[in-house]
Amino acid sequence: MGLGNFFRKQLSQVIEWNNQNAALLVYKFPSANDEIKNSSKLIVAPGQGVILVYEGKIADHITENGIYDIESDNHPFITTLLKLRTNFESEHKLKIYFYRTSENVNLGWGTSQAIKYMDPVYKIPVELGANGSFSFKAGNPLFLFENIIGSRDSYTVEEAKQLLQSRFPQAISSILAKSLISYQEIDSQLPNLAVNIKESLNTEAENLGLVLTDFKVNGTIFDEGTKARIEKIADITTDTFAAKEGGLTYVELEKLKALRDAARNEGGLAGAGLQLGVGMELGKTFNDAKEEQLNSTDTDVVTKLKQLKLLLTEGIITQEEFDSKKKEWLDKF
Template sequence: MGIIKFFKNQLSQVIEWDNQNPEILVYKFPSANDELKNASKLIIGPGQGALLVYEGKLTDEITTEGIFDLETDNHPFITTLLKLRTAFESEHKLKVYFYRTSENVNQGWGTAQAIKYVDPVYKIPVELGANGSFSFAIADAKHLFTNVIGSADKYLVADARQMLQSRFPQGIAATLAQSGVSYQNIDAQLPQLSQMIKDQINGEVAKLGFMLTDFKLNGTMFDEGTKERIDRIANITADNLAAGEGGLTYVELEKLRALRDAARNEGGLAGAGLQFGVGMEIGKTFDTIRNDQIDSSSTDPVLKLQQLKLLLDEGIITQDEFDQKKKDWLSRF
C-alpha cells in the first residue's frame, strides 16, 4: 500500500481555482502534503493571479492568464523549481495561493464613529457621520500576502472591506479640513469631495497592497451638538441680514434687543441693567440709534421706514410709535 500511495501522489495534477467564490479574495489551493507532482498543470483563469510559496518563501507571482506546465514552461520560479526537485522528494513543498485581480465593486461603507474637524469657514467644531460606496482591487499581491495575510488559507473580501473602512474617517476628515468646503456646501460638492477623498485614502491603503478604484460619498449627517451650532450661526446670519435691511448693524440690533428685554423685566430698566451688565451704555446706544438714525433729517426716508419696521418687528417700539414715526417720515417725501 505504501508504494502504491507513493506513486499515486506523483501522478499529474491540475492546479486551478475553479468555481471562484466572489466573497474570497485570496485562496490556498488544497493539497494534503503540498508536494509538486510530476507534469502538473497550473491554470490561471480570468480575473486571477497566483503566488507560489516554495519551502516557506514567497518565490514567484504569475499574473498572466493561461495554462502553465510545471515541468516545461519557462517561468522564472518554475524553471528554478525543476532544478531543485530530485526523484520526487516529498520534503520539497509548494503552496499555491490564488488571488482575485478583478475589482470588488459596490462595497457599502458607513462611519461607525463621528468624523471630527474644524469648519474652514465658520471655525466651529463639526462632527458628522457619512456613508457611501467604494470599489477596490489588489494592487500589490506580494506585499499584501507578506504583510497582511500571512499564511492563512483564505482571506475574505469582508476582511479587506473592514480593514479598508477603518482608514476612511481620517482621510475624510483631512480632506474636509483641507478642501476649504464649509459644512453648508458639502452636499453641493459630493462628486468633487469624493474624488479628493479617494486620492487621500489611496495613499494610505497602498501601504497595505490595495487601491481604491472608485469612492463615493453619498451623504452626511450632523450630530446634535453640531446641529445646535449650525442653528445658532443660521440665526445670527438671518439677524444680520435683517439688521442690514433696516440700516443697522448686528451689534446695534442686539443692543436694542437687550434694552427691549430689560424693559420687560420686573424691576424696570435699572434692575435689568444690573442683571445683564448693560446699564447706561445700552441706553446711550438706544438713544443714539433712535435719535441719530431715525430722526435725522439728512437720512433717506425709505431707509428710515425700513429701520422703523425692523424696530416694530423686534418689539422695540410699539405700533403707536411706529405709526407716528411713519407719518413723520412720509410727510418728508
Template structure:
C-alpha cells in the same frame, strides 16, 4: 495504511470552482498541504494563483489556463517534485487563489468623525464622509506578504476597512489645507476626492493593490457642528435684518435682550422693560443716520422698517401700532 490516505494521494484538478465576488484570496483546502502526483492546476478567468512553499511565495500564476504540476516547465515545481519521497513529503505547499478581476464601486465611509478648524469662520468642525472606490490586486506577491499573510481567506470588506483606516488622517489634512468653509464642501466634493486619490493610491500600491477610482459622494456634520452652524446662520440673518432697518447688529441685539428680559420678568418689571425697549427703538429710528437723502422724510420707509421689526419679533403688536400711529400723526 487506510484507503482514505491512498485516495488523498490520487491525481486531482486544483481549482477555485465557485469564486465569490466578495473574496480576494482563497486557500485551496488540502489535508497534507502537498502537490499530488500528476495533479493539474486550473486558473480560471479573472483568477491568479500563488504557490506558497514553507511560508514563502515560491511562484505566481497570473495567466489563466490548465497547468500540469508534474510536467510543466516551472522551476519551482521541478525542484519540489525532486524532493518528494513516497506519498508524503516534509516539504509542505499551500495553494492560494486570488481575484485578479476589478472590484468596482465598493462603498466606504469614515469610521470616526474627521476634525478640522473651519478656515473662514474659525470654529471646530467634525464630519463623516462617504463614497465609493474601485481597486484590484496588482501585485499578488506583495499583497500576500504585506496584507493577508497565511490567512485562509481575505475578503473585499477587509480591504475596505484598510482604506478607511488610512482615510481619516489624510482627509483631515486635505480639509485643513484646502481653505474651504463648511459651506463650500458640497460644491468641492470632486476636487477633494481628486486630492485624496493620489496619496491613497500610493499607500495602496505599497500593499500590492491598485486604486483605480476613488469618489466622495457626501458629508455629514455631527450634532455639535450642526448647532454651531445654526447659531452662525441665525447671527447672519439677524445682521441682515438689522441692516435692512438701518440698525447695527449690536443695536438689534440690545433690543432683543430688552425684549427677552421683559418676557421673563414680573409684570411691573416687564412693563418697565417693554417701555424701555420701545423708547430705545424710538431713539434708534429717529437718531440713526440714513445714507438715503429722502429717507428721513419718507414715512412709508419708516413704517416698512417698523413692520420688519415686528415680523422679526423685536417689537410687539402694541408697540408697532403705537409707533405707526405716531409716524402717521407726524406726517399728516
C-alpha cells in the same frame, strides 16, 4: 488510508480555483500535506493570479492566464514510499495560493467616527459623518501576501474592505482641511473632494498592497452640535441683513434687543439679586435708545420706514408706536 486512496494521492492532478468565490480575495488550494505532485497541471483563469510557495519561500508569481506544468521534487511513489520514517509525508511542500485580480466593485462605506475640521470661513469646529461607495483590487499581491495575509489559507474581500475603510476618516478630514471648503459648499464639492480623497487614500492603500480604483462620496450629515452652530450663524446672518435693510448695524439691533429684554424681565433682574432701581434705569435706557432711533434725522423717509418696520418686527416698538410714527413720517413726506 485505503490502498485506493493511497495510490490516487500519488497521481498528478489538475489544480484550479473552480467556481471562484467572489467573497474571497485570496484562496489556498487544498492539498493533503501540501504535496503537489510533479507534472500536475495548474490552470489560471481570467480574473486570477497565483503565488507558489515552495519549501517555505515564494518560488513563482503567475499573472498570465493559461495552463502551466508543475515541476517539483515530489515524484509519485518515490517521495511517499521512501518516507516511512516521516509517516509517508514529504518535506517538499508546495503551497498554491490563488488571488483575485479583478476589481471588487461598488462596496458601500460609511464613517464610524466623526470627521472633524475647522471651517475656514466661519471659524467654527465642524463634525460630520460621510458615506459613499468604492472599488479596489490587489495592487501589489506579493506585498499583500507577505505583509498582510501571511500564512493564512484565505483572506476575504470584507477583511480587506475593513482594513481600507479604517483609513478613510483621517484622509477625509485632512482633505477637507486642505481644501478650505466651508460647510456651505461641501455638497456642491463632493465630486472634487472624492477625487482628492481617493488620491490621498491610495497612498495608504499602496502600503497595504491594495489600490482603490474608484471612490465616491454620496452624502454628508452634520452632528447635532455642528447643526446648532450653523443655525446660530444663519440667525446672525439673517439678523445682520435685516438690520442693514432697516438702516441699523447688527450691533445696534442686538443692543436694542438686549435692552428690551432686560427692561421686560423684572423677575429675572430680581432673581439675579439686582436692585429695582437698576431695572428702572435699564428701562429708561431702553426707552432713550428707542426714541433715538425713532427720532433720528440723518436718514431719508424710506429708510426710516424700513427701520420702523424692523423695530416693530423685533418687538422693540409697539403697534401703536409704529402706526403713530409711520403717519408722522408719511405726512412729512
